[in-house]
Amino acid sequence: MNDPNPEDGLFVSRRSFLKSFGTTAAAAATAQVEVVAQELQKANAERTLGPGAVPLTLRVNGKSLQLELEPRVTLLEALRNHSNQTGAKEVCDRATCGACTVLMDGTPIYSCSKLAIEAQGHEITTIEGLAKDGQLSAVQQAFIEQDGLMCGYCTPGFVMSVTALLRKNPKPTAEQVKHACAGNLCRCGTYPRVMQAVFKAAGLPVASKTEVIPYAKLA
Amino acid sequence: MPSWPEKRTFIGSHTTRVDGPAKVSGTAKYPSDVQPDGWLYGMILRSKWAKAKITNINLEQALKVPGIKAAVVDRPGERTVRYYGEELAAVAGTSKQACLDALRLIQVEANPLPFVVREDDAKEDSSPRVWDDTPNLSKPRVNEKGEVDKAFGDCSAVVEGFYTTPVQLHHPLETHGNTVSWTDEGLTAWSSTQGIGSVKDGFAGNLKVPQSQVRVITEYMGGGFGSKFGQGAEGSLAARLSKEAKAPVKLFLTRFDESLAVGNRPSSFQKIKLGATADGKLQAFELESYGTAGIGSGGVSEGGGGGAEFPAPYIYTVPNIRVKQSGVNIDAGSARAFRAPGHPTASFGMESIMDELAVKLGVDPLELRLKNDPSEVRRKEYQIGSERFGWKSKYKKPGTSSGPLKTGVGCAGATWGGGGRGTQAEAHINPDGTIEIRCGTQDLGTGTRTLIALIAADLLGLKPEQITVRVGDTQFPPSGGSGGSTTAASVSPAIYDVCTKARTELQSKTGVSLVEADIWFAACKKLGVNPLVVSGEWQEGLSSSGAGGVQFAEVEVDIETGFTRVKKITCVQDGGLIVSKLTCESQVNGGILMGIGYALYEERIMDRLSGVVLNPNFETYKLTGLADAPEIDIVLLDMPERGVIGIGEPVTIPTASAVANAVANALGVRVPSLPITPARVLAALAGKSVTTPSA
Numbered sequence: 001m002n003d004p005n006p007e008d009g010l011f012v013s014r015r016s017f018l019k020s021f022g023t024t025a026a027a028a029a030t031a032q033v034e035v036v037a038q039e040l041q042k043a044n045a046e047r048t049l050g051p052g053a054v055p056l057t058l059r060v061n062g063k064s065l066q067l068e069l070e071p072r073v074t075l076l077e078a079l080r081n082h083s084n085q086t087g088a089k090e091v092c093d094r095a096t097c098g099a100c101t102v103l104m105d106g107t108p109i110y111s112c113s114k115l116a117i118e119a120q121g122h123e124i125t126t127i128e129g130l131a132k133d134g135q136l137s138a139v140q141q142a143f144i145e146q147d148g149l150m151c152g153y154c155t156p157g158f159v160m161s162v163t164a165l166l167r168k169n170p171k172p173t174a175e176q177v178k179h180a181c182a183g184n185l186c187r188c189g190t191y192p193r194v195m196q197a198v199f200k201a202a203g204l205p206v207a208s209k210t211e212v213i214p215y216a217k218l219a
Numbered sequence: 220m221p222s223w224p225e226k227r228t229f230i231g232s233h234t235t236r237v238d239g240p241a242k243v244s245g246t247a248k249y250p251s252d253v254q255p256d257g258w259l260y261g262m263i264l265r266s267k268w269a270k271a272k273i274t275n276i277n278l279e280q281a282l283k284v285p286g287i288k289a290a291v292v293d294r295p296g297e298r299t300v301r302y303y304g305e306e307l308a309a310v311a312g313t314s315k316q317a318c319l320d321a322l323r324l325i326q327v328e329a330n331p332l333p334f335v336v337r338e339d340d341a342k343e344d345s346s347p348r349v350w351d352d353t354p355n356l357s358k359p360r361v362n363e364k365g366e367v368d369k370a371f372g373d374c375s376a377v378v379e380g381f382y383t384t385p386v387q388l389h390h391p392l393e394t395h396g397n398t399v400s401w402t403d404e405g406l407t408a409w410s411s412t413q414g415i416g417s418v419k420d421g422f423a424g425n426l427k428v429p430q431s432q433v434r435v436i437t438e439y440m441g442g443g444f445g446s447k448f449g450q451g452a453e454g455s456l457a458a459r460l461s462k463e464a465k466a467p468v469k470l471f472l473t474r475f476d477e478s479l480a481v482g483n484r485p486s487s488f489q490k491i492k493l494g495a496t497a498d499g500k501l502q503a504f505e506l507e508s509y510g511t512a513g514i515g516s517g518g519v520s521e522g523g524g525g526g527a528e529f530p531a532p533y534i535y536t537v538p539n540i541r542v543k544q545s546g547v548n549i550d551a552g553s554a555r556a557f558r559a560p561g562h563p564t565a566s567f568g569m570e571s572i573m574d575e576l577a578v579k580l581g582v583d584p585l586e587l588r589l590k591n592d593p594s595e596v597r598r599k600e601y602q603i604g605s606e607r608f609g610w611k612s613k614y615k616k617p618g619t620s621s622g623p624l625k626t627g628v629g630c631a632g633a634t635w636g637g638g639g640r641g642t643q644a645e646a647h648i649n650p651d652g653t654i655e656i657r658c659g660t661q662d663l664g665t666g667t668r669t670l671i672a673l674i675a676a677d678l679l680g681l682k683p684e685q686i687t688v689r690v691g692d693t694q695f696p697p698s699g700g701s702g703g704s705t706t707a708a709s710v711s712p713a714i715y716d717v718c719t720k721a722r723t724e725l726q727s728k729t730g731v732s733l734v735e736a737d738i739w740f741a742a743c744k745k746l747g748v749n750p751l752v753v754s755g756e757w758q759e760g761l762s763s764s765g766a767g768g769v770q771f772a773e774v775e776v777d778i779e780t781g782f783t784r785v786k787k788i789t790c791v792q793d794g795g796l797i798v799s800k801l802t803c804e805s806q807v808n809g810g811i812l813m814g815i816g817y818a819l820y821e822e823r824i825m826d827r828l829s830g831v832v833l834n835p836n837f838e839t840y841k842l843t844g845l846a847d848a849p850e851i852d853i854v855l856l857d858m859p860e861r862g863v864i865g866i867g868e869p870v871t872i873p874t875a876s877a878v879a880n881a882v883a884n885a886l887g888v889r890v891p892s893l894p895i896t897p898a899r900v901l902a903a904l905a906g907k908s909v910t911t912p913s914a
Contacts, residue, residue, distance in 0.1 A: 081315065085245075086245070089393070151440065153664075184845070185837060187444075187842060189805075193805060211853070211854050
């Protein structure tokens with residue numbers, strides 16, 4: 001998953017700082033790690049936040065959300081624990097399972113690994129924001145029709161990843177679906193039907209090999 | 220004797236899941252999502268020692284952290300902790316951050332003690348004992364019949380092998396936990412559980428609350444796989460925190476916690492000897508095995524409750540057998556039931572040695588199974604499956620695949636008991652024609668809610684969307700825990716009963732004949748103001764136990780990297796009366812994909828020196844991913860004459876065995892240990908021992 005526009009955030013990011021620092025080789029930069037740290041500290045000095053709660057504004061599903069949170073609170077916690085939007089799930093809390101996937105300016109991100117303060121100024125879309133006027137999206141509908149879910153705990157994450165994929169690539173191949181969902185885990189084993197749901201939502205043919213044979217008719 | 224209707228519109232149909240819309244839109248509220256007014260966040264402090272005497276736990280500093288409202292010690296007084304991750308104390312506060320800060324300030328005084336975390340170490344007399352009064356290695360459970368030694372002497376072919384399986388972790392995506400509100404009026408828990416009844420019982424017993432004051436609610440839950448039947452230490456701690464803080468407490472484990480303390484599938488180390496006549500009839504079988512269920516090992520459980528034993532010689536009938544099985548304690552979290560307890564373990568050893576025997580006899584392993592499998596259903600399944608899979612054209616002599624990408628095929632069979640009874644249900648027929656079915660079962664994602672809607676629709680002559688199904692509340696008529704693939708067979712007959720009775724009562728009460736569907740609303744209107752409430756219960760003759768299945772696997776193994784890819788699984792499974800086709804097939808997919816995890820990826824790794832779990836996260840404990848999913852071909856044998864059976868467990872049993880046999884077929888050498896990692900493949904190719912743990 002891409003890290004969208006780190007340069008737009010409140011802080012001078014490590015990357016943009018290193019850029020401004022010049023095109024020094026990594027080894028040289030490492031040698032000057034002390035200087036780097038000092039420069040970063042200086043750059044961020046006027047904007048030091050926390051450790052106490054700070055006011056912040058999030059744009060979630062088209063609405064503004066005013067919160068007061070410690071800077072170390074993640075976007076996932078801000079959504080789940082501080083504004084009762086529990087569609088995104090906390091499963092691993094370290095960017096390995098994708099159950100917390102939300103869209104940030106249209107790009108899928110792990111909300112467990114994005115600080116809420118860093119998400120300011122971006123449009124966040126969660127699973128709760130996909131249905132329009134009570135109408136489920138084509139992706140959501142396809143997950144139901146193909147049974148791309150069982151316990152459902154990973155489902156919001158998969159739906160978000162697939163939504164982002166189809167917006168960018170309306171007719172994906174199986175390989176492209178695998179790539180887009182590589183950051184999402186399911187323990188119940190819905191994968192074959194997640195794949196079918198993506199094809200269904202994309203208007204592509206869905207192949208499913210299952211058959212019910214009446215035992216009584218067997219020789 | 221009641222029987223299922225001949226004409227079935229929705230039963231067996233491809234109807235979508237009734238709770239699909241709630242699950243895809245984020246509106247389904249799981250126990251971890253529920254947020255009662257004033258709720259607090261709860262977290263647990265765990266032992267960092269593999270074994271230690273805890274002399275004191277001081278919560279003073281933790282309680283001073285802003286936002287912290289309560290802190291409790293798990294077990295006050297001196298105690299011994301016996302594994303890394305055992306619960307010590309818990310805190311509740313207004314934010315996760317407050318809890319994190321508080322946990323760091325809890326002072327624990329402890330005297331570390333010697334520990335042992337590897338099975339091979341633990342079974343030695345010189346190793347530290349997990350429990351002072353018992354040796355780590357339990358006395359073997361022995362099962363002997365016939366004249367084993369003589370029979371082996373008479374056999375034309377005898378093969379021997381040593382097979383190992385790892386400790387597997389359940390890792391449901393919703394971790395173990397509860398949101399609990401405990402006041403003077405009573406205790407309400409939103410629990411992520413497979414058994415609301417057993418959790419209610421657990422809370423009441425553990426906390427000494429009258430059962431009449433305990434209510435457990437599980438509207439949705441994010442997976443359990445056998446590990447979620449009790450309130451757990453985490454539930455009791457949450458309740459105590461709630462009482463102390465006078466506020467509801469949500470306490471769900473972290474993924475790290477989940478890897479340590481809430482169950483696992485026991486490991487196994489199986490020494491097997493198998494003998495047959497020249498034409499391949501099994502004559503003699505000998506097994507000596509041990510495995511660990513953590514600190515909870517040693518008890519004989521027949522593979523049902525999380526012990527280290529398993530059925531042997533599994534699905535085969537051998538006239539002369541000698542079986543010796545032991546459990547070995549180690550300082551690690553206890554085992555719990557895990558999807559088909561004992562069976563995947565049993566299947567792996569037995570089906571591996573069967574293929575070794577086929578090699579020795581120079582016969583097709585499928586032929587050897589057809590000759591020896593006592594189940595007629597399974598023999599038919601092998602025939603159907605082998606045709607669909609193309610076994611005849613795909614099967615080659617082991618190790619004869621050319622090039623660096625070796626392909627191979629394997630097969631294996633499974634059995635499962637299932638069955639189930641004892642469910643009660645209620646139908647509320649409202650005057651406006653709406654219907655509610657209430658049943659104190661729970662839907663783990665298996666499709667129980669959908670199954671109830673389909674049965675009710677057929678029996679009432681309505682459509683599934685007209686039925687509101689309410690499950691997951693101990694205020695509803697009781698059912699059993701969802702384990703052992705018993706839910707469908709236990710719930711379906713009760714729904715049959717209550718709907719049959721409701722229809723009869725509605726007709727007699729209103730005088731309206733319900734022959735035509737559109738008369739339903741007219742009949743209900745005549746009820747007046749109050750609903751018609753009818754009770755029903757499980758009836759004999761509508762469900763049965765026993766399920767047989769077989770699977771075929773095709774794999775590709777890269778002998779340069781050691782990487783194994785499963786290309787295809789063909790599954791032929793006895794389905795009884797299939798109620799919900801769509802969710803049934805999803806269960807089959809799920810069983811197979813979990814079986815692939817057991818075959819290739821999953822293994823809890825303990826560090827011998829520190830006693831810690833080395834892979835308590837998804838970077839290092841690997842689950843099957845979407846890209847690892849093979850082509851899956853499912854054949855369900857519809858056997859309506861058997862009534863409803865369960866399918867969740869049998870379908871996960873033979874996968875790993877079939878995959879392992881396919882890998883051996885591809886390579887020409889066997890990887891006798893699960894998971895079949897690249898390192899083990901390369902070691903097996905180099906002729907090195909691969910049965911030692913990965914780390």
